[in-house]
Amino acid sequence: MTAHTAHIQGFIDHCRSIKSLSANTIKAYQQDLNIFGNFLNQETSPEAVTSEKIMDFIEYLRVQRQNSPATVRRRWICIRKYYSWMAAQGFVCPSPCDKLPVRIQLPKRLPRALSEPQVSRILMATKSSASMRRKVELQKPSNVQLSTDLALRLMIATGIRVGELSALRLEDVSTDGERYRIRGKGSRERIVYVMNPPLQERLRSYMSARYSDGSKPSSNFFVNRNGSTLTPQTLRLRIKKLAELSQSETRITPHSFRHTAATMLLEKGVDIRFVQKLLGHSTISTTEIYTHVSDQSLRNVLQNADPIALFG
Template sequence: MTAHTVHIQGFIDHCRSIKSLSTNTIKAYQQDLNIFGNFLNQKTSPEAVTSEKIIDFIEYLRVKRQNGPATVRRRWICIRKYFSWMAGQGFLSPSPCDNLPVRIQLPKRLPRALSEPQVSRMLMATKSSASTGRKTEFQKPSNMQLSTDLALRLMIATGIRVGELSSLRLEDVSTDGERYRIRGKGSRERIVYVMNPSLQERLRSYMSARYSDGSKPSSSFFVNRNGSTLTPQTLRLRIKKLAELSQSETRITPHSFRHTAATMLLEKGVDIRFVQKLLGHSTISTTEIYTHVSDQSLRNVLQNADPVALFG
């Protein structure tokens, strides 16, 4: 086991136990550091890493691996945090990342919300794909169409992330189907609410069926056809297929439903502070990006209406 391997494991353990970073973030850091270790050559000791080597690595990501700006930036941040931790532990001093003039410009892209017709077509696609099955089979929690339909509706109602939806447990849901405890990024918890009576009733029925199957309170709320946890990757694939079935011309991902929930709430006049709390954003500046989307919607409406055109 090389010195790099030992230190990387120590840093990962620190991120997991002390910083309480999410599982996805830890996996990303592990991958980033493995790529960095392979670039250096595993025989290179951490103390031998220079600032020039860090710059070479960033260039390697851009040119050789052809990583996009967001990926390069994430990997640069990971490496910077890793060496900062190393310096803090006394393994080296100073960090080779200190005072490096690294600037990675990210393209400004607004979140892409789905239109109401797009959402309707996606939900209709879940029903049409289920129409050939027997009713009794469709009512089972493991039924693919049922779990997908409810998952999409819950994301639209609450704006939760796909990872948060996958982590949802039966014990996190109130018996009336209204209150949901969400485990967000950095192990932060928040409460979201479903206020639509019809959706509440359907989620209650789904939860009741899960308990009837012998599931424990700690069991996953949403399950796949085998009765195991519905994973983010499985839901992504299902959404991709539904987008194809609904003949969508744009790429639709689970995060599209989060963007849609935030945008629709703001367009209906919901205070941005409530939207921030619903989405679990630590700062309101993250939520404010959705106001730009709403402004664009307003611009489109005014452009189509064009009242001045009435007067020539």
Template structure:
């Protein structure tokens, strides 16, 4: 390795990503985790030359010893490619091990896992004994904005209405809302800001009432959603709440915030919304990302075929 101090260079790279590239805190945390794992692997090796062979061995170690998923392995390698490119450009290393090494981590293609409409209603019922009552409680005059049911139901409705990511949701501040609570300014992934709209009058009314009580809380920040202690609701806390809800409802697949994003996109497309509008709503940089949602469910396919009834229409 010569004079190359791996630990120090990793720390400098994370600082560079924060101070120069202005990457999000989630991305910085992921990079730090990825680089720490690579340092652990390097510490286990007798040959520590940064070569293509070492990178190949690292991929095998991640797969076979760490038993990581293909998606996680690919993220680890993407981080290393960025790190070694930065080190080479800064002359900390004469070359990158990826200069003449093609490492491709293939991920099995799978469709997004959307919730059925019945499952969405079951989630709503679990946090509010039915949609009507849940909406009333989320915006009711006497409801505490720190109450976990009201906050969870509001979070679920906002994710379903806008397809917003969990990190974007928990980062919403009071200043991001218009007075009528029909427009939300979202700080998106990759520093791409966008505007989303709430088309449901009941949800907007509930959000206005929630904001009114939230503003009476004496707290040092203006983040919208709160936990039971009045502190900002974190993405991880919301994930835990949803996971427990899914387990309680005996869902076969884990209930996650991202499944509401998938559900929002799928329902919008099933209802005939132009894919370009869905792309803008979700904050996708390219329409090819949005196209993964254009699959149709078996139920939608059956309903469409029943409406068309080709055999009856041709009279055979």
């Protein structure tokens, strides 16, 4: 094991055990640092890396790898955190990232919320995709149609992330199907609520079936056809197929339902502070991007109505 590999592993262990970062973030950091290590050709030790070498790496990402601005920015942040940890451990002094004039301009993109007809078509597609299955199979928690339909409805009702949904356990859900304990980013926990009575009833029935199939209280709430944890990747693939079935012209991802939940709540007049709490945003500035979506919706409505046009 080279010194570079050992330092990377030490940083990753720190992120996992001390910082309690999510598995997805740790996976991304590991990938970013491996790319950085390959760029160095394993010839330059991490202690000998200069500020100029860091700038060369950023240019390499932009020009040769043709990474998007968002990817370049994420990898720059990873390298900066890595060397901050190296400096704290006494491996370098100072960090070669200190005071570097790195400016990465990201394009301003509004989150894409689904329209009500789009949501309706997706939910209808979950039913049509299972039209040939036996009725008894539709009541099993491992049934694809049932778990997918409930997962999508729960994301729309609460705005939870797909990773949070995958990590949801039976013990996190109140017996009445109303209260859900969510484990968010950075091991932060929050409570979300389902206030729709029909959805509460369906979730209670699903939960009851999960217990009756021999599951323990610590078992995951949503399962796949084999009774194992419903992973984010599996749900992404299911949504992709549903989007094709519904003939959607736009790309639909699990995060689309989170955007939709936030946008719909704001458009119905819910205070942004409540939306922030529901989504688990650490700062309200992150939530404020959805107010721009609402403004755009208002603009579209006024443009279509155009009352002054009646008068010529």
